[in-house]
Amino acid sequence: MKKLNLFITSILLLTSLKVLSQTQISGVVKSQKGEALIGANIFIENTYDGASSDIEGNFKFATTESGQQTLIVSMIGFHPYQKQINCNGTTITINITLKEKIDQLNAVTISAGAMEASDMKKAVVMKPLDIVTTSGALGDIVGAFNKLPGTATVGNDGRLFVRGGDASETNIYFDGLQVGNAYGSTAQNVPTRSRFNPNLFKGSFFSTGGYSAEYGQALSSALVLNTIDMPLRNQTDISVMSIGGGITQTLVGERNAFTASANFMDLAPYMSIINQNMEFTNAPSNWNVEALGRQKIGKSGLLKAFVHTESASLAINRDDINETEKIHTTVDNTYHFGNVSFKNTINESWSYYGGASLSYNTDEISLENIALKKVNKLAHVKGVLVHDVSDRFSYKNGFETYQKHYSEEVINNEAVRAYNELTANHFVEADYYFSKKLVLRAGLRSSYNDLINKFWATPRASLAYQVNENGQFSLAYGQFKQLPKEELRVQQNNLENATASHYILNYLYSKKGRTFRGELFNKNYNQLVQYSNTDGFDYEGLRNSGEGYARGFDLFYRDNRSLKETDFWITYSFVDSKRNFKDFSSQVTPNYAPKHNASVVMKRFFQPLHSQLGFSYSWNSGYPFHNPNKAGEMQSMTKDYNNLSFSWSYLPKPNLIIHFECSNVLGSQNIFGYEYANQPNTSGIMNGRPISQVADRFIFLGVFLTLSKDKNANQLNNL
Amino acid sequence: MKKLILSIALVFAVVIVKANDSSAYIKAMKAKIEQFNKSQSLEELQASANAFERIAQKEATEWLPLYYAAFGYVKMGFNETLSLDEKDIYLNKAIVLVENAEEISPNNSELTALKGYALMGKLTADAASRGQTLSPQVMQTFGKAIQQNPENPRALYLMAQMEYGMAQFFGSGTEKACAMTQQSISLFEKNPSEGIMPSWGLGGAKAMLSRCQ
Structure with a gap:
């Protein structure tokens, strides 16, 4: 009995001891700004003991642990907090201040000059799908970008013209590596297209100025296209179009994927039905084969390899104001592009990416009885190391080389002109977040070119400040250099870089499906190439003596909320641009820089019709041209440009799409300039002839079928 | 004899301590799950998610605490009062927690389904912009979960x-979606969850079935 008593007593004692050894912990959790933090998790490491902070940031809990313990406080968006505490039964009161963590989701991003096509961004300027669903773009990547602020439609060229700059001032990058001859080769005044299939890409980054030190040799703009990392399923895509057809097969494994595609296009049947304003003796035709392989490496690495090869030809009988007979022109092009890229992380703070690309373009052009052969080769090798020092500070270091070969040859008389060059570049760029609302980016790009034997460095800087939840300002400044066009440099190897300096002020506002973007810019050009005389092949008096400017503003508004199931955007760009270039003796507005540019794009899905209907309207105030019958230079202006396009995608079944599209529905007679005779006629006037559209309209009809186990998969991406 | 009693007592003590340990885990989970099932507001859900995360950091070999913490964040990510960024923050956190749990329990149908649910939250948060890229991804993730365990009703x-939403979007019939719902209800009833295993979804499935009729 005594024993039992003792037992009970000891149990009671033990229990009471346990009660005694409980430690009460309480306090308050606040941010650095002193705001109470609700929902922070406060606990003792390796125990269940803890609590969440309430609406005033207060918390309170008890623990039976004793001795030295680690108290941890964690909360989304803040750095975790740790403190050693001594649990000895006495109440602990502790005030905790959590430091804000900066991450991609909550931090301001630099938006000056930049338009990113991404699904996950709040501010939607462009979505990856827009590349393919914008009516009037006709599945051309560049067609969709041409409806964004800062660009000018140049209908007889088809390339990207950014803010008063020539098309060659924009560089195109494929998974970070430059693409040489990114557009198909074409004859004069026959618009071209970009070479790659839009459904290769998951997103893109389009900069109309002030871009990163990672990109060089472009005076105006950079367009960075990124391929889809891992496709989701095995599938076969078949397309049958009024202008050709294609087949794409995708195979997906656990850690790798492979896509192969073969496509051909021949406009001959189409052109035999639809009347063309130009006389094609061989309608444009093209075939291409491409393959893209991806392999995951380790936990987060990815290796991609891409090859593309194509061949294209066309022939026209072209009117020339100086000749009574039409000029027979043929263009035959073969093109190969290969690209290997990789990205990987070493640990939490170090990562790297890079790769190599090779572009090899051959054009054989004949003008009546003169045959020309032009060969461009470009090899780009790049490696970048990124160090995230903390959530506030990161920097990258990159090294890249460009090896370039260009030759042109008049086949009949065996005259060859050629050059080779190597440009080596280093860039360093750092991002520093003063807070999640203010970020500064500064970079420096240094380059050396062995052909001109010169070294140069260009600084870049940008800043973004978030004013409130929905609005932000960005500023960007940069120096940019670019060596002149191959045709000029091959004649005079020592031509130096032309330069441009950009100053950009941007305001971006976005709120639930509505995005507004306004941008003010000033771009100053120096050392532009001028010459005294040319016959179109030989240039005399080549020198880096031209200068100029482009200044203006862009407005953009996109909304997918106000109108039911309708997504639309409106842009307006004003560009005041003049430059002293080519053989002009004064500063003139270039032909490709219309002053006022506007576009409206609208898409709507009609469920009862199982259809997406879209239209786009592009307008500009006209193209400047030079009339030799008048005093001055580039003193005349064409009438304004109008293009209303319409598209209809019908989805009778989820895996089948029938797509119809018509550009310039109204058949506006657009004129891109005039060409004049070299010699005056009998009444002393130089005869002129308008440069007009290849055809009044372009009509497209296509059927896209997707075969896969998932019956819902479709090729909406292809339209 | 004394020694024998002592050793028996010791064995018992050890067994009791052990049983106590895992039953402490079960007990804590049960209590928190009960509390979680009653949670409605963001604050309540956050408190529940925090509680599960506390259990998770102690029980490094258990996937369920991470599962429930992630589920709490998924529910938060569907809250209509939040901005797009806030929803994304919660849903991303849920995905990270699911991925941590997957390291403990790979090829787990429940975890895959929950990850798909979190992705569905991201899709729902901005369907106009994200539909095209995310809906195939969500479908694929649910497909994988079904493949991992064809008997997983969730x-x-x-x-x-998802099938129901797709059918509505394309204006096609909802028969397939409704048949799947019916099938899930049969599975819910056939394999009722035990203990602390995930058990949610039957109510929602029944509500969906009623829309089918």
């Missing part, structure tokens, strides 16, 4: 939700 129910 994977089927979630997939049925």
Whole structure:
């Protein structure tokens, strides 16, 4: 009995001891700004003991642990907090201040000059799908970008013209590596297209100025296209179009994927039905084969390899104001592009990416009885190391080389002109977040070119400040250099870089499906190439003596909320641009820089019709041209440009799409300039002839079928 | 004899301590799950998610605490009062927690289904912009969950939700979605969850089925 008593007593004692050894912990959790933090998790490491902070940031809990313990406080968006505490039964009161963590989701991003096509961004300027669903773009990547602020439609060229700059001032990058001859080769005044299939890409980054030190040799703009990392399923895509057809097969494994595609296009049947304003003796035709392989490496690495090869030809009988007979022109092009890229992380703070690309373009052009052969080769090798020092500070270091070969040859008389060059570049760029609302980016790009034997460095800087939840300002400044066009440099190897300096002020506002973007810019050009005389092949008096400017503003508004199931955007760009270039003796507005540019794009899905209907309207105030019958230079202006396009995608079944599209529905007679005779006629006037559209309209009809186990998969991406 | 009693007592003591340990885990989970099932507001859900995360950091070999913490964040990510960024923050956190749990328990149909649910939250948060890229991804994730365990009623129910939405979007029939819902309800009833295993979804599936009729 005594024993039992003792037992009970000891149990009671033990229990009471346990009660005694409980430690009460309480306090308050606040941010650095002193705001109470609700929902922070406060606990003792390796125990269940803890609590969440309430609406005033207060918390309170008890623990039976004793001795030295680690108290941890964690909360989304803040750095975790740790403190050693001594649990000895006495109440602990502790005030905790959590430091804000900066991450991609909550931090301001630099938006000056930049338009990113991404699904996950709040501010939607462009979505990856827009590349393919914008009516009037006709599945051309560049067609969709041409409806964004800062660009000018140049209908007889088809390339990207950014803010008063020539098309060659924009560089195109494929998974970070430059693409040489990114557009198909074409004859004069026959618009071209970009070479790659839009459904290769998951997103893109389009900069109309002030871009990163990672990109060089472009005076105006950079367009960075990124391929889809891992496709989701095995599938076969078949397309049958009024202008050709294609087949794409995708195979997906656990850690790798492979896509192969073969496509051909021949406009001959189409052109035999639809009347063309130009006389094609061989309608444009093209075939291409491409393959893209991806392999995951380790936990987060990815290796991609891409090859593309194509061949294209066309022939026209072209009117020339100086000749009574039409000029027979043929263009035959073969093109190969290969690209290997990789990205990987070493640990939490170090990562790297890079790769190599090779572009090899051959054009054989004949003008009546003169045959020309032009060969461009470009090899780009790049490696970048990124160090995230903390959530506030990161920097990258990159090294890249460009090896370039260009030759042109008049086949009949065996005259060859050629050059080779190597440009080596280093860039360093750092991002520093003063807070999640203010970020500064500064970079420096240094380059050396062995052909001109010169070294140069260009600084870049940008800043973004978030004013409130929905609005932000960005500023960007940069120096940019670019060596002149191959045709000029091959004649005079020592031509130096032309330069441009950009100053950009941007305001971006976005709120639930509505995005507004306004941008003010000033771009100053120096050392532009001028010459005294040319016959179109030989240039005399080549020198880096031209200068100029482009200044203006862009407005953009996109909304997918106000109108039911309708997504639309409106842009307006004003560009005041003049430059002293080519053989002009004064500063003139270039032909490709219309002053006022506007576009409206609208898409709507009609469920009862199982259809997406879209239209786009592009307008500009006209193209400047030079009339030799008048005093001055580039003193005349064409009438304004109008293009209303319409598209209809019908989805009778989820895996089948029938797509119809018509550009310039109204058949506006657009004129891109005039060409004049070299010699005056009998009444002393130089005869002129308008440069007009290849055809009044372009009509497209296509059927896209997707075969896969998932019956819902479709090729909406292809339209 | 004394020694024998002592050793028996010791063995018992050890067994009791051990049993106590895992029953402490079960007990804590049960209490928190009960509390979680009653949670409605963001604050309540956050408190529940925090509680599960506390259990998770102690029980490094258990996937369920991470599962429930992630589920709490998924529910928060569907809250209509939040901005797009806030929803994304919660849903991303849920995905990270699911991925941590997957390291403990790979090829787990429940975890895959929950990850798909979190992705579905991201899709729902901005369907106009994200539909095209995310809906195939969500479907694929639910498909994987069904493949991992064809008897997982939640994977089927979630997939049925997606199928229903797709059918509505394309204006095609909802028969397939409704058949899947029916099938998930049969599975819910056939394999009732035990203990602290995930058990949610039957109510939602029934509500969806009523829309089918």
